[in-house]
């Protein structure tokens with residue numbers, strides 16, 4: 203067995219991972235087809251990266267209502283389930299494990315995606331961000347505050363998506379509750395001024411996440427469910443922090459202890475927060491003592507820093523985004539201390555094989 207902690211196997215609540223390197227969810231916008239399905243090209247891309255201990259797919263839309271970016275695959279139709287079967291088989295054939303990331307963008311969407319209708323949000327507050335639609339970059343609008351009925355329907359959409367993920371052969375699902383999207387919008391005061399059961403108190407703002415977990419446990423065992431959170435995000439993707447933000451995330455993380463999840467997946471701050479009075483600058487260190495289960499940490503890690511965070515026991519697994527995007531054989535490269543390919547930002551979201559499946563693997 204490998205002596206280096208990064209390459210040691212890990213038992214993820216019953217799912218055996220061959221190492222502690224996770225491929226972080228990466229939107230690649232390659233489903234440029236009518237039905238928004240994952241294709242054989244998608245399967246090739248993920249298969250190339252199947253030496254990761256665990257792959258978390260790109261964010262995948264739980265309904266047409268969830269859509270906020272062009273050419274993103276969904277997981278709400280039969281054709282989409284068939285597309286994902288190609289992916290899960292390709293990864294399993296190489297001995298990999300793969301979770302589907304379930305996504306709803308909320309107010310970061312645009313009427314261009316909804317026949318002119320306003321996007322859903324906790325409250326009618328414009329994030330003043332840009333949305334990328336068929337018409338290029340457009341300004342976000344003031345969204346519509348969801349009715350209780352619409353919240354319940356959205357929870358059902360997540361449940362349906364989780365059932366579809368099981369049918370498609372995924373090893374589990376990750377609820378995308380981070381990065382300024384729908385759940386995150388419920389958690390923060392900047393985007394949630396509701397006065398009903400889904401706003402006001404910390405417990406109420408977190409309610410949609412726990413309602414969703416309670417709903418999906420009917421279709422998937424909770425030891426196959428992860429939750430992604432980005433607690434210290436400020437002035438980014440429309441999110442602003444205040445004095446209640448970190449206590450909200452502490453409440454969420456502590457309460458998640460009681461659910462027997464596969465993991466929580468946290469990110470270090472995407473943008474510097476040293477000058478933000480309410481922020482926590484070291485996420486893994488801050489939240490590790492609060493959570494007893496598996497903690498995945500992400501953002502900006504390399505082999506050395508990933509090894510350190512695992513050896514310090516501040517996290518159990520490390521997720522790598524851009525390094526896996528550009529290096530299909532990242533595990534081998536880290537094992538052999540080989541150089542890494544450079545990522546080409548120009549092709550992060552462009553259609554086709556270029557910048558997707560053509561990053562070279564090591565030849566020796």
Ligand SMILES: Cc1cc2nc3c(=O)[nH]c(=O)nc-3n(C[C@H](O)[C@H](O)[C@H](O)COP(=O)(O)O)c2cc1C
Pocket residue numbers: 226227228229230259260261303378380381430469500501502503521522523524525550
């Ligand atoms: C091209 C690209 C697409 C991304 N798409 C997603 C996504 O669909 N879901 C998500 O939770 N995060 C997404 N992220 C964030 C990554 O998961 C990760 O947090 C980020 O790249 C930082 O990790 P890294 O420093 O290892 O790259 C994306 C990042 C990039 C660069």
